[in-house]
Amino acid sequence: MNPPRGMRDILPADKARRERVLSVIRDRYRAHGFDEIETPALEEYSRLHAGVGGDNEKLAYNVLRRGLGGDDIERIGVAIGQAADNMAQLSDLGLRYDLTVPLARFYASNRGQLPGVFRAIQIGPVWRAERPQKGRYRQFMQCDIDIMGDDSARAEAELMVASLDALDALGLSGASVRINDRRVLDWMLDSFGFRADERPGVLITIDKLDKVGPDGIVAELREREATPAAVDALEAFLRRPLTMEYNPYGERQIRKALPENAPDDLVAHLVGIGEAVAAGSASAAESIDATPLVFDPFLVRGMGYYTGTIFELAHPSVGYSLGGGGRYDGMIGRFLGQDVPAVGFSLGFERLVDLVEFTADADSQAVVLVHDADVPVSELAAHKAAVLRSFRGAGRVRLERRVKNFKGLLERSAADGYTAFATVSAGAEPGALELKPLS
Amino acid sequence: MNPPRGMRDILPADKARRERVLSVIRDRYRAHGFDEIETPALEEYSRLHAGVGGDNEKLAYNVLRRGLGGDDIERIGVAIGQAADNMAQLSDLGLRYDLTVPLARFYASNRGQLPGVFRAIQIGPVWRAERPQKGRYRQFMQCDIDIMGDDSARAEAELMVASLDALDALGLSGASVRINDRRVLDWMLDSFGFRADERPGVLITIDKLDKVGPDGIVAELREREATPAAVDALEAFLRRPLTMEYNPYGERQIRKALPENAPDDLVAHLVGIGEAVAAGSASAAESIDATPLVFDPFLVRGMGYYTGTIFELAHPSVGYSLGGGGRYDGMIGRFLGQDVPAVGFSLGFERLVDLVEFTADADSQAVVLVHDADVPVSELAAHKAAVLRSFRGAGRVRLERRVKNFKGLLERSAADGYTAFATVSAGAEPGALELKPLS
Numbered sequence: 001m002n003p004p005r006g007m008r009d010i011l012p013a014d015k016a017r018r019e020r021v022l023s024v025i026r027d028r029y030r031a032h033g034f035d036e037i038e039t040p041a042l043e044e045y046s047r048l049h050a051g052v053g054g055d056n057e058k059l060a061y062n063v064l065r066r067g068l069g070g071d072d073i074e075r076i077g078v079a080i081g082q083a084a085d086n087m088a089q090l091s092d093l094g095l096r097y098d099l100t101v102p103l104a105r106f107y108a109s110n111r112g113q114l115p116g117v118f119r120a121i122q123i124g125p126v127w128r129a130e131r132p133q134k135g136r137y138r139q140f141m142q143c144d145i146d147i148m149g150d151d152s153a154r155a156e157a158e159l160m161v162a163s164l165d166a167l168d169a170l171g172l173s174g175a176s177v178r179i180n181d182r183r184v185l186d187w188m189l190d191s192f193g194f195r196a197d198e199r200p201g202v203l204i205t206i207d208k209l210d211k212v213g214p215d216g217i218v219a220e221l222r223e224r225e226a227t228p229a230a231v232d233a234l235e236a237f238l239r240r241p242l243t244m245e246y247n248p249y250g251e252r253q254i255r256k257a258l259p260e261n262a263p264d265d266l267v268a269h270l271v272g273i274g275e276a277v278a279a280g281s282a283s284a285a286e287s288i289d290a291t292p293l294v295f296d297p298f299l300v301r302g303m304g305y306y307t308g309t310i311f312e313l314a315h316p317s318v319g320y321s322l323g324g325g326g327r328y329d330g331m332i333g334r335f336l337g338q339d340v341p342a343v344g345f346s347l348g349f350e351r352l353v354d355l356v357e358f359t360a361d362a363d364s365q366a367v368v369l370v371h372d373a374d375v376p377v378s379e380l381a382a383h384k385a386a387v388l389r390s391f392r393g394a395g396r397v398r399l400e401r402r403v404k405n406f407k408g409l410l411e412r413s414a415a416d417g418y419t420a421f422a423t424v425s426a427g428a429e430p431g432a433l434e435l436k437p438l439s
Numbered sequence: 440m441n442p443p444r445g446m447r448d449i450l451p452a453d454k455a456r457r458e459r460v461l462s463v464i465r466d467r468y469r470a471h472g473f474d475e476i477e478t479p480a481l482e483e484y485s486r487l488h489a490g491v492g493g494d495n496e497k498l499a500y501n502v503l504r505r506g507l508g509g510d511d512i513e514r515i516g517v518a519i520g521q522a523a524d525n526m527a528q529l530s531d532l533g534l535r536y537d538l539t540v541p542l543a544r545f546y547a548s549n550r551g552q553l554p555g556v557f558r559a560i561q562i563g564p565v566w567r568a569e570r571p572q573k574g575r576y577r578q579f580m581q582c583d584i585d586i587m588g589d590d591s592a593r594a595e596a597e598l599m600v601a602s603l604d605a606l607d608a609l610g611l612s613g614a615s616v617r618i619n620d621r622r623v624l625d626w627m628l629d630s631f632g633f634r635a636d637e638r639p640g641v642l643i644t645i646d647k648l649d650k651v652g653p654d655g656i657v658a659e660l661r662e663r664e665a666t667p668a669a670v671d672a673l674e675a676f677l678r679r680p681l682t683m684e685y686n687p688y689g690e691r692q693i694r695k696a697l698p699e700n701a702p703d704d705l706v707a708h709l710v711g712i713g714e715a716v717a718a719g720s721a722s723a724a725e726s727i728d729a730t731p732l733v734f735d736p737f738l739v740r741g742m743g744y745y746t747g748t749i750f751e752l753a754h755p756s757v758g759y760s761l762g763g764g765g766r767y768d769g770m771i772g773r774f775l776g777q778d779v780p781a782v783g784f785s786l787g788f789e790r791l792v793d794l795v796e797f798t799a800d801a802d803s804q805a806v807v808l809v810h811d812a813d814v815p816v817s818e819l820a821a822h823k824a825a826v827l828r829s830f831r832g833a834g835r836v837r838l839e840r841r842v843k844n845f846k847g848l849l850e851r852s853a854a855d856g857y858t859a860f861a862t863v864s865a866g867a868e869p870g871a872l873e874l875k876p877l878s
Contacts (some may be wrong), residue, residue, distance in 0.1 A: 001547045001774055003618050004532055011552060012474035012485055019465075019475065026458075033837030035855065036449035036458065040442050040578050041480065041534075041564065061481070064501045070520025073529065077516050081509025090512065091503055093443055095480075104461040106448050108440045113450060115851065125480065129505050133469070139479050160671030161820065169832075213609065229730050229855075261828060272816055314808030332584050335440055377593040377711055381600065388470060398472030399593070401556065403688070412554065416474065 006130070006138035012416065018141075021121060021353050025143055025166045028075050029121045031375040032162035034145050036121040039102040041095055045087075049079065049093040052103050052331055054304045059128040062091035078312060095127040099306075100328065100344060107342075108335040108339065109150055117149040119158070136351075144325075148332065151341035153269055156309050157276030159345040163279065164292060167322075170356045171213070172315055175322070176292040179273065180299035182326070184258065190260050192237070193230035200304075202226055207300035214238040214433040247291045249274045257297050270295065273309065305331050309343065316375045317355060323347040367397025367435060368413040369422040370402050379426065386430040387422075414438045445569070445577035451855060457580075460792050464564060464582055464605045466671040468560045471601035473584050475560040478541040480534055484526075485836065487533040491770055492540050493743045494830075497566040501530035534566040538583045539744075539767065539783060546587055546781075556588040558597070570617030575787075586770065590780035592708055595748050598764065598784040602752065603720065603731060605786070606761075609795045611754055614761065615731040616873055618750045619738035619778035621765070623697070623705050627736060630698050632669035633674070639743075646739035652679040686712045688732045696736050712748065744770050750783065756794060762786040778797065806836025806874060807852040809841050810863040818865065825869040826861075853877045 003009050010018065026036065048060050068076075068090070079086035096102050099122045107114065123146045129138060144164060147155040160177050167175045187208075189199045205220045212220070217238070221231045236261060251271045255262060277292040294314075301310045301324060308327030315322050325345035332340035367387055371380055380399055387397045398418065402410055410421060422433035442448050449457065465475065469835050487499050507515075507529070518525035535541050538561045546553070561583045567575060584601060586594040599616050606614045624645075628638045644659045651659070656677070660670045676698060690710045694701055716728040733753075740749045740763060747766030764784035772778035806826055810819055821839055826836045837857065842848055851859060861872035 003544075003548065004483055007479035007481060007547055008765065009479075010477040011549060012476055015475045016476055017751055031830075031835050032823075032832075033835060036454045037451055038449040038454055038457075040446035040448075042443050042446060042566070042578065044443055061505075061532070063504045063534075064503050066500075070516050070518070070523070070525075072516070073519055074513050074516025077509050077511070078512030079509070080512055084509070086509075093500070095502075105440065105442075109442065110448055110450060115447065115839070116842065117838075119837070125483070152816055154819060154838070157820055158472050158823075161824070264664040275817040276820040278699065279817040280824045355838075359571075377596065378714040380593060381596055381715040384597075385600070385719045386470075391470075394470075396470050396472060398558070399597070400554070403555065 004135075004138075006132035008137060008139075016417070017358065018353055020358065021170060021356055022141075022143070022350070024169050025349075026121065026123065028166040028169050029145055029162055032119075032165065034119040034121045034162065035340055036123065037106065038122070038124065039096075039099075039106050041125070041127075042093045043102055043105065045091050046092050047105055047335070048097065048101065049088075050101075052104075052305050052334055054302065055095060056097040056128060059130055060097050061127050061129055062087070063093040063095070064135055065090060065092045069408065077354070086371050088400065097128050098126055098145070099124065099142045099333070099346070103144070103146055103344075104331045104335050105329075107332050107340065111336070114148075115156075117147065120144075120148070121147045122146070135221075137350070141349045143199055143349040144258060144344055146343045146344035148340055150343075151329070153272035155341075155343045156273045156281055156311070156327075159343060160273070160277050160311070161280040162218075162344050163323065163347060166276075167313075167315070167352075170352065172322075172352075172355060173418065174319070175312050175313060175315045176294055177277075177313055178294045178296045178299050179353070180296055181266055181269065181270060181309050182306050183308060184270075184297065185300065187263055187266065188259055189230075189234075191261075193234040194226055194234075195227060198226055203300050206298055207302060211299050213426075233360075234304065249291045249295060254295045263315040269309070294381055301326060303328075311345075313345075313347070318351070320351065321348065322351055322355075338381065365391045366418040366420070367395070368398050368400050368410075368421040368438070369419045369424050369433070370400050370409065370421055372402055372426065374423055375426045379428075379430075380424065382430040383428070383433060387433070390431070443577075445571035445575075447578075455856065456795075456797065457792055459753075459797065460609060460788070460795055461580075461582070463608050464786065464788075465560065465562065467605040467608050468601055470585055471597065471604065472557075473560045473601065475559040475562065476545065477561070478538075478545050479562065480564070480566075481532045482535055482541055482544065483531050484533050485534070486544055486774070487525075487540065489540075489773065490538060491543075491744050492772055493741065495536040495567060499536050499570055500534040500566050501526070502532040502534070502569055503532045504529060518767075536567050537565055538563065538581050538785070539585070539770070542583070542585055542783075543767075543770045543774050543781070546771050546779065550775070553587075556586065556594075559585045559587070561582075561585070576789070580788045582788040585781060585783035585784055587779055587781045589782075592711035592715055592770070594780075595712045595766075596719055596783045597751070599716050599732075599750070600719040600783060601711070602784050602786060603716075606752075606754070606791075609791065611744065611756070611761075611791070611794060614752060614754045616716075616750050616752055617733045617734055617735045617738050618704055618709065618748065619735055620709060620748050621745050622740065622747060623701065623709075623736065626702055626705065627698060628669075628673075630700075632670040632671075634666060637665055642739050643778060645737055645739060648737050688730045688734060693734045696734055708748070740765060741856055742767075752784075752786070754794070757790070759790065760787065761790055761794075804830045804832070805836075805857040805859070807837050807849075807857045807860040807877070808838050808863050808872070809839050809845070809848065809860055811841050811865065814863055814865045818867075818869075819863065821869040821871060822863050822867070824874070829870070849877055 076089045085407050125139050127139050157193035193204050204227050218235045231232050254267055254270055274291045274293050305328040306326040307329045310326035313322045323346055327343040329341045332342055418439055420435045421438050422435050452456050488496050491533045515528045565581050596818050633641050657674045693706055693709055713730045713732050744767045745765040746768045749765035751763035762785055766782040768780045771781055823836050858877055859872050860873045860877050
């Protein structure tokens with residue numbers, strides 16, 4: 001009698017906490033000029049399997065076409081046996097596995113009604129049929145902001161400033177953003193001597209640097225028979241006597257972290273983001289030295305659709321990423337037939353919500369009315385209404401029948417955020433109850 | 440390039456309005472002691488098709504099992520051709536078509552962690568593969584409150600008072616609730632002489648009273664060959680010289696609207712609800728005469744799972760129902776193996792949201808910064824940060840590049856809720872922009 005495998009019910013205390021975190025995030029993103037939109041949970045099968053969703057496409061939940069009979073299904077089974085892409089005969093829709101593919105579709109659908117530069121907030125569940133494991137769910141919330149129609153460093157900077165501001169508002173100050181650029185990675189691999197056709201595979205290996213270290217990377221590339229001279233060049237670069245401390249962030253530091261002669265325009269874009277983040281940060285640390293950015297030339301990020309800047313959000317309290325994103329200038333063109341620059345940032349809501357420490361709810365007008373079983377229904381209703389009226393539109397009132405474990409009842413009420421209680425006997429006058437603190 | 444058939448994208452202005460309405464409803468329900476919970480969008484196929492979901496079961500979107508190959512599908516197609524209930528071999532999960540079946544499952548799953556009387560708020564989308572038509576969508580929001588573990592009239596009254604309070608807070612005062620009881624209907628049909636086995640069919644016909652009138656009802660029952668003497672008795676009752684005005688609400692009026700000798704306990708339950716609603720109404724109209732209840736002995740409501748009180752929310756501004764609900768004391772037992780009394784109220788959110796008139800957003804700190812193309816990215820970031828800082832955590836700021844249609848840009852900004860603007864030129868000092876009203 002449980003929820004489906006890998007999914008979960010959210011109980012009151014947890015739900016209240018989640019809604020509160022979402023409300024803070026939503027408010028801060030709106031403050032920065034972003035507007036919330038919503039798309040359906042379902043998208044057409046063909047769009048979810050158009051090759052832009054990367055590995056997530058394989059994890060999609062596919063929805064059965066309505067109205068198919070046994071004969072239809074038998075025939076389709078034969079067709080799928082011949083070519084797996086006949087699956088679309090059986091499934092016309094699927095549950096979204098991210099909010100980016102639906103956003104690109106949304107932008108293509110509604111472009112005429114959107115401003116030239118469109119800043120979107122999306123908050124909603126996504127579904128992935130992953131192998132269930134601790135802390136990973138098959139339905140989870142995503143919390144994305146995206147900017148479409150702006151190819152300048154301003155867009156990246158706005159995403160970062162707004163997200164860092166949201167983290168501050170949640171009490172998670174001191175976050176930083178690791179940043180790189182897919183074009184920088186491509187140039188770097190080219191400069192080492194990797195052929196264009198082997199670079200995607202090399203990136204998949206490099207993505208494991210945090211886990212396996214330089215030795216593991218080099219060993220894997222040798223085993224994969226990547227161009228030997230290029231692997232040697234990469235190895236020499238990884239072993240160069242440079243501390244990994246790239247802070248402070250700026251042109252000199254970025255160039256020092258890369259092979260020589262990195263392209264000026266790419267470096268300038270990275271430097272521009274740093275300047276704008278410094279100037280725009282809420283704490284008014286108007287110097288690039290204070291930018292909470294860290295350049296990491298080996299940051300890869302898995303998604304195949306990234307075309308430029310990529311970034312990940314880090315916080316000193318945890319070893320894992322709290323979010324990330326990047327530029328995907330090509331994706332909207334897949335749907336619209338015309339390229340539109342786009343860049344997005346996704347907060348790892350499920351991880352964030354566990355980190356946030358809220359002080360107790362400041363709502364002091366939360367009262368539990370404990371009543372004996374013999375109090376008439378209409379008297380209870382009158383007591384509840386009188387207390388609610390006294391709160392003038394704020395506060396909360398809950399009725400509880402007296403139970404043997406009175407202390408337990410009061411403790412549970414306090415855990416639910418209630419701060420006072422009163423006992424109600426038959427015949428008591430509404431509005432004249434004595435409130436006692438729950439503590 | 441549109442959303443899936445029968446589904447829709449929600450654009451910024453509409454989304455902001457929806458979130459605002461939801462926030463008011465959530466706050467008022469919380470004020471009345473309800474707690475929000477969340478269940479997954481997917482439930483197991485067998486639970487969604489257990490016979491408790493009524494006609495909605497046929498409208499469920501079913502999710503394909505993962506990992507099936509063409510051979511499996513072919514074999515399952517043959518099995519389904521032999522017996523349709525083999526469909527569960529093809530589909531293990533489905534999207535919920537309401538929030539009531541998942542709530543019953545949730546209660547059975549989590550009962551040990553819930554209070555004896557549990558008041559739940561559920562706000563979330565549901566999916567039904569209905570024939571698309573104007574104003575009806577295949578994904579839509581439901582907004583339910585339910586009370587589990589209380590079989591007294593207090594539960595119904597709490598649902599009604601809280602929902603009427605939420606409507607008041609949305610500016611929709613003057614709503615009323617039509618009320619009846621499935622047991623009253625059953626007794627009434629019995630008293631006319633309908634056999635127990637024909638009563639479910641008779642109820643389906645009576646449910647059309649609003650549409651086809653007494654003549655239509657009688658004609659349809661004769662055509663269906665219902666017990667002739669019973670149809671005659673029903674016809675005589677429908678044609679009795681009684682005005683349909685049942686207000687004011689009370690025992691005398693309820694008895695007058697029914698055949699003679701209605702069972703005392705059922706009438707007392709209905710009267711008790713009225714007394715508690717009168718005593719509990721936020722406006723403190725502490726007289727049953729002022730109860731916003733209307734007894735309607737021919738109210739049926741379609742769902743087969745109702746076992747007692749049923750009700751519908753009406754508002755003078757519209758001819759259709761704005762919500763409704765009822766008692767379903769048997770459903771949790773289907774999942775838990777032990778009956779738990781339960782009663783729920785579902786607000787018709789998609790209808791409500793169109794009726795609510797919000798006065799313009801009171802947020803006067805919403806500023807658009809219109810800039811020329813040559814203003815450096817870091818200057819723009821500094822301007823935005825300075826204005827946001829001046830708002831001390833409130834307010835909103837959006838950057839807009841100057842376009843030829845400057846007036847259009849300002850109009851669109853005003854429509855998005857922004858109230859002031861400033862123009863930004865290169866080299867201007869942050870914090871010294873002149874704000875002008877957008878009007």
